[in-house]
Amino acid sequence: MANARVTVHPEARIDSIEPEVHGHFSEHLGRCVYDGLYTDDTADENGFRDDVVDLLADLEIPVLRWPGGCFADDYHWEDGVGPQEERPRRRNLFWAQGRDDVPEESNAFGTDEFLQLCEEVGTKPYLAANVGSGDPQEAADWMEYCGYDGDTELADRRRENGHEEPYEVPYWGVGNENWGCGGQMSPEQYAREFRRFATYMGSMDNLMLDYDVDLIACGFEGHDWNHRFLEELASGRWGVDFPLDHLTLHHYYGRAMTVSESDEDDYDELLVEALEMDYHIERMAAAIDAVATTRDIGVIIDEWGTWHPEAVPENGLEQPGTVLDALSAAAVLDIFNHHADVMTMSNIAQTVNVLQCLIETDGDDAWARPTYRVFDLYAPHKANEAVTTTVDTPTRDVERKDNDLPLVGASASVDDDGETYITVTNLDCRDAHSVEIEVDGGVSADDVADAQVLFEGQDADLEVDASNADSFAAEELDVDVDNGVLSVDLEPSTVAAVTLE
DSSP states (O other), rough: OEEEEEEEEEEEEEOOOOOGGGGEOSSSSSSSTBBTOOSSSSSSSSSOOHHHHHHHHHHHHOEEESSSSGGGGGGGGGGGGGGGGGGGOOEEEOOOOOTTTBBBEEOSHHHHHHHHHHHHHOOOOEEEEOSSOOOOHHHHHHHHHHHHSSSHHHHHHHTTOOOSOOOOOOEEEEOOTTTTTOOOHHHHHHHHHHHHHHHHHHHHHHHHHHSEEEEEEEOOHHHHHHHHHHHHHHSSSGGGSOOOOOEEEEEEEEEOGGGOOOOOHHHHHHHHHTTTHHHHHHHHHHHHHHHHHTOOOOOEEEEEEOOOOTGGGTTSSOOOOOOHHHHHHHHHHHHHHTTTTTEEEEEEEESBBBSSSSEETTTTTEEEEHHHHHHHHHGTTTTSSEEEEEEEEEEEEGGGGTTTEEEEEEEEETTOOOOOOEEEEEEESSSSSEEEEEEOOOGGGEEEEEEEEETTOOOTOOOOOOOTTTGSSSSOOOOOEEETTTEEETTEEEEEEEEOO
């Protein structure tokens, strides 16, 4: 007998799931860029790792954020353009590169390399401008270098550096964590800085660019900060019509859970922390609604994921890639689907080798982590219409978090042809659960076009490496249909997807 029930309401539409909600983030930190995305020892004439590029291209990532992170607010873009042998070697004020704990930046990988990588992968770029130690002219010049098609010194410099046509960068972050490493600013101070930067950056696409630019402001998990920032921003001359397109915050979890020393209680605690994403999105949306009532401002989570104690600056923030981490990613992606009406982007941290990366490299090897498999399984949701999904599930009390963990989660979406895509996750790392899936109007066995499951028979703390990476791929899932209701049996720590025609 089923002990959980998922009910899908295809006619109760939420909104379109922006593809950018499945976005990614890369910073000059550890082995993310050098030895991750880029290396001198490669067959690729541009310096990119073919194996990593292929994995990212196969995933069809929609957007990639760069150069940070904290690195962005001490990064000066002109250091990283032009002939590589002439680029200055600079400090990396916040992070070490590689595994040698050296806080230096070669600038071998700069603006043109990043934007060329985006072209190879087929993704949109998202650049984070330096507010903490930079100025509005530097940011506006960067936009001109990247995107202007006319006859100026900066546009000509881009052409001399090998790219005749403008790059058309659609997303620009105005700083990063300016409440912290980006300048230790109060919300009012940052609002004034944002207004100053946006005066110049926001004017670029009015006259000099042939495409629209979205400006992204930094928010904070302390939500009073966001409300104060928006109020100060709205008090300016332009009021709520000031050019702010998205407000973002960062949400990491699992900082107290060392993977090799944890038990099932720790797993529950981490998953509850991941599910706190729902609270943060609701609070951000409420702050926007309360202050910027005449603006369509989207919610972005442009850094998120697990951050375990194993990940420290000395090792380039590297940590094991596990089924548990992937399970938490599925839970978060379900939350994003439920909030499709306000979510405009997210960027998991980070793309390669760092924190909850999707891809790991070691020498000549590169492989997909379990989290990569979840993003691949959830890919059909992209650009679909999210629909209301209710879940009747058993829960478990998580004493240390003073909260309950729902043991089964789900979300669903519908494409233009009426095909329904349903993802269901067993967040219980101890026990299996039998789940009934009911769709308004009922379904028949002939309606089930495909059913897959991840991580059957694999423990939550199972780590991926080059030798076992293929074992994390999706497998066929058995689905029963009786009286118009689907039934699936989910082993502990599994993620499933069902396609209905």
